[in-house]
Amino acid sequence: MIRPDAELLLDINDLHASVEAQPILNGVNLQVRAGEIHAVMGRNGSGKSTLSKVLAGHPAYRVTGGSVRYRGSDLLELEPEERSRLGVFLGFQYPVEIPGVSNLEFLRVSSNARRQQQGLEELDTFDFDDHVRERLSVVQMDPAFLERSVNEGFSGGEKKRNEILQMALLNPVVSILDETDSGLDIDALRIVAGGVNQLATPENATLLITHYQRLLDEITPDYVHVMAAGRILRTGGRELALELEKTGYDWVDEEVASTGQGVA
Amino acid sequence: MTSVSTRDLVSQPYKYGFVTDIETEKIAKGLSEDVVRLISSKKEEPQFLLDFRLRAYKHWLTLEEPDWAALGYSAIDYQDIIYYAAPRQQEKKASLDEVDPKLLETFDKLGIPLSEQKRLSNVAVDAVFDSVSIATTYREKLAEHGVIFCSISEAVKEYPELVERYIGTVVPSNDNYFAALNSAVFSDGSFVFIPKGVECPMELSTYFRINSGDTGQFERTLIVAEEGASVSYLEGCTAPMFDTNQLHAAVVELVALDDASIKYSTVQNWYAGDENGVGGIYNFVTKRGQCRGARSRISWTQVETGSAITWKYPSCVLQGADSVGEFYSVALTNNCQQADTGTKMIHLGARTRSTIVSKGISAGRSSNSYRGLVQIAPGAKGARNYSQCDSMLIGDEAAANTYPYIRSQQPQAAIEHEASTCRISEDQLFYLQSRGIGFEEAVSMMVSGFCRDVFNQLPMEFAAEADKLLALKLEGSVG
């Protein structure tokens, strides 16, 4: 839902970032307002996950230029945990396994950290148990997953559902979902997409990183961006995704070559 | 790993590092036959014990300090150590009201309140300060059940025949270099005796505190559980911060008769030295339990977090048929700490079983070795052992080693060994952080998850403590 007067949640200006002296982001510009759903597409290796990790504060990526403002303040100043507590959520493309740490306990600590920031009461084990069971319905997940270690031995699709469960618990303001659709079977895709739609409100915003129109059939984006060589090359409405589906990314190479920017 | 965040693990200031200012009676530095006699006469010991000490001393003179462990430290000058130091107070007081308030305050500060009003309701405590036991709580209540819990010095006076019957029967005075030294000069420690058929009605616990700077601590603990008896015992320890190293060479002997069970837990938090490895306790300990009777059970659980150097292998001699030995260990090293620890399971009796679960965590520039021996004698038909040794590395300068030795003379024995090493990865930490969990809490969540199997073995009151202790040890680990 586009409302020009809605709060500017995320304001990315000419963002540059490198990993081990290798530039990956080469001047990203993106504005996200409350109520909006953005889709970010682009070839493998174009920098989509890098953008999401820089926004979440991954220590391996060094910001070499530009700025990111989140609700008016400097996002890049903050530790990753502070970003999360303030409502920035990253659903990982490859969620890691954390053996020995119980999923339920992890979810509780994480959700309480966010609640504390919001001035809400922290939930004890009993109250949290009720709360999490209610939230499980958003992704139709089996409560048995709560008893296991975080992501350990989860199938690809189960890991992705666990990410959306976390999103449902953390009640984020800006959610960046990095290829949450890949690895999901057809039914799971509908369930997860349904969950994301259910969580979208006029107060929050979602950034969907995806390769497939399939997801965008379920979640209607307000904007579609195409990334190439570490920049956003083109922005359009939902029709841009449909066009990509037909034409592929060949035109992107030409455009990148003509602007002489980066190496695709 | 590229980030600075998982590097440069700096230890949290040690919160037990204070020194109690109290008048102490010390003997002159150095070790000789006269010193051994002096210690024995100060403690008004019977002849058998003096003879025991002198035999040990003479044997010690013939031994060389062991150097097979994966440890590096500069030579210890045994003539530069004080072998006896005691707070100046004539007799052990019958009532706590007469104990020097400074001592009570010290134990209060350590979280071990001894006074009637404040003491733990379900744990009896023997408090040992430098070389002597200053108080033992709940003695009378335990005595109603026939349980003896007192300092070993008192036991020598009040129950000499029991001490004579059991001392040195599990760890002979000539067992090894440090055991011989301990046998010659040991000052105090705890004595526990659980008579036939009695289940000890509360947890027993000894708290060791080294206070003097140049004193060695040589405590001796003896626990005997008669037929069908059972007891759970916990040992805790701390020391002030000095920039010199102090020697701690303890001996612990456990005896379990038919159907008896002894659970011995340790939370070791001696001063570990500073982040550059200056100061700290040298912890050279011989702990051994003997499952003498059929169906007896001895279980060691240890959480080792302190000391500059740890050399310690709590062991079980499984003599009685169907007896069971267990070893659950968490050893955490940080900064420049070195630990070489593990266990020995000696299977002598038929159908004896042992379980070893060891979790080593190394951070900073520390090194952490597991060394374990599983030995199956020809007579141990149907013996079984299961060992699991896991190492966790934090940062990229820490080291972990595993030395499992298996000697089986019993072809039918079932021996299973599993080992793993993992490193806390930057991506795992980032995952937790990106969910609002701070770096240190993320590390400690992963560490306590890693240790869960062992913490589950600790008495309930102490499991949470152990968890907190590890978190504290790793605090300040953000570079």
Ligand SMILES: Nc1ncnc2c1ncn2[C@@H]1O[C@H](COP(=O)(O)OP(=O)(O)OP(=O)(O)O)[C@@H](O)[C@H]1O
């Ligand atoms: N930690 C890293 N070390 C080295 N190279 C990296 C690192 N992270 C990203 N890169 C490189 O940066 C480029 C962009 O990677 P990124 O993961 O952002 O791509 P992506 O657009 O998400 O691709 P995909 O669609 O395949 O997920 C790739 O060439 C990748 O190899």
Ligand SMILES: [Mg+2]
């Ligand atoms: Mg990606």
